Amino acid sequence: MENVSQCSFPRLNEAAPSFxxxxxxxxRKLEDYRGKWLILFxxxxxxxxxxxxxxxxFAQAAxxxxxxxxxxxxxxxxxLFSHLAWVRNIKEKFGVEIPFPIIEDIKMDVARAYGMVHPGAADTQAVRATFFIDPKGVLRAMVYYPMSNGRSIDEFVRLLQALQTSDANGVATPENWCPGKPVIVPPPKTAEAAEKRASEGFETVDWYYSTRKL
Incomplete structure (x- = not known):
């Protein structure tokens, strides 16, 4: 395995660390996923x-x-051999086939580059970290969970839907937004625009908070 580029900690809206x-x-390398979204976990x-x-x-939601x-x-x-044995065990014991790759990271190169190793949790284990990387290779979201508690895959589906909707329509999404619900219109940036907001045809509560349907 090649060494990844050194990075103290990944940051949102910047290029994801290469590997x-x-x-x-x-x-596999990060460049293989150009043009697609990638969830690295x-x-x-x-x-x-x-x-x-x-x-x-993850397999069922793939x-x-x-x-x-x-x-x-x-x-x-x-x-890699541990991964292969585990994947085979999941198929044998749970009847579920894992349809995605699993990185071998014995030297912890990728884990360190992405800030997955938190000494307070364990010195030699990666925490439950999840990274959303867009088709341009930009890191768009990071989610961390403790070792004791599993993640919600449904939430990751929802978050990806929200990110793609924001990108496609230039809008934001409210708490627990799901497709079909109203989206938030970006607030006006000038006093003149704020005065006009109520007459622009949106569902406006106040000048800074307006929603619309897609």
Whole structure:
């Protein structure tokens, strides 16, 4: 595995740290995903119960992500052989096939570049970190969970839908927004625009808060 570029911590709206790594589906690098959304997610270790439920959840949601032009890529600080054995075990014991690659990151190169290793949680394990990378390779969202609690895959589907809707329409989305609900219109930036806002045909509560349907 090649070393990734050094990065103290990834930051939103900047280029995601580049990487090149061995996976259960062969070699992968960040550039392979240009033109598509990518969700890169880490788990503390193979053959652990919470991680197993998450991988089953990601596998079951994989078709939904694919419909949105999004690839999935897992990671843990385990060997390729451990990943392969775990994937086979999930298929045998739970009847679920894992349809996405898992990065081998024994040297912790990718985990360090993405800030996945938090010494307060464990010295040699990656926390439950999830990164949304857009088709241009820009990091758009980061979500961290403690080792003791599993992530909500449905929330990641919802967040991706919201990000894509904001990009396509130049809008924001309110709390727990889902497709079909009104979106938030960007607030006016001048006093003159603020005066006109109420007459622009939006559902306006006040000059700074207006919504519309798509």
């Amino acid at each position: 090149s790594a061995r996976t259960t589906y062969g070699d 880490s788990h503390p270790a193979d053959f652990t119960p919470v991680c197993t439920t998450e991988f089953i959840g 078709p939904r992500f694919a419909e949105m032009g999004c690839e999935l890529l897992g990671l843990s600080i385990d060997s």
